[in-house]
Amino acid sequence: MGHATFSVETDARLTTVDVTDRIAAAVPDDLETGTCTAFVQHTTAGLVVQEDEPRLRGDIESFLRDLVPDEGHAHDELDDNADSHLRAAVVGPDVTIPVENGRLALGTWQSVLFVECDGPRTRTVSVTTIGDGS
Template sequence: MNVSTEHRIDVVDVTERVEAELPAVDHGLCTVFVEHTTAALSINEAEPHLVDDIEAFVAELSASDGWKHDALDGNADSHLRSSLFGRSVCVPIRDGKLALGTWQSVLLIECDGPRTRSLSVTATPSVE
């Protein structure tokens, strides 16, 4: 699944897209993995003010220059920021749907946009 971002630091709710890509599993575990080193995933509330707060928080996590990797491609801060969140999330599957809490959403956190990001969605059935 591909997700386009619009800003250098951007938070995109991908919950519905993940659920649409979910393999046919009644009960199990869904893993969502972002196939990039300057983007991350998190489970949190997708409320617009909180999304703005997450973007501001991510922007403040690291100085944007002065890193050794910047000599290569100028985005060390993006690698550092995304490393704090991680590249994957796991969500239980119940009755063929993501079993998220009332206010939980799967959020893609872009740290080096705008870009098009690839997400992998896999499902592991429960052993009964």
């Protein structure tokens, strides 16, 4: 079993960042088969497995903007970021990926994207692995 964390810095309120390599780097060298779970330790950001293609990333951002209006939510009376919480709730805070032969078993076009919904900020991602060694 292994555990690691890393930071993600964002430069926009709603944006995506490919974090696949940083998650892969957290897989211990001696883990042959198992699972890797990455978890965002925040309520206004999330993780999704998707293709890392710039136009698709823009489409994801547009989809979330269209799905959840920027204004008009009760929580906005508190800190004016209800849209960020709702968008992150749609995305979800975690992904779990199989580990096979010591590597993340992602499909050909799959990457792990960090989805920032309330930036710019510096965020923490926690990565936990479990499984069998070689």
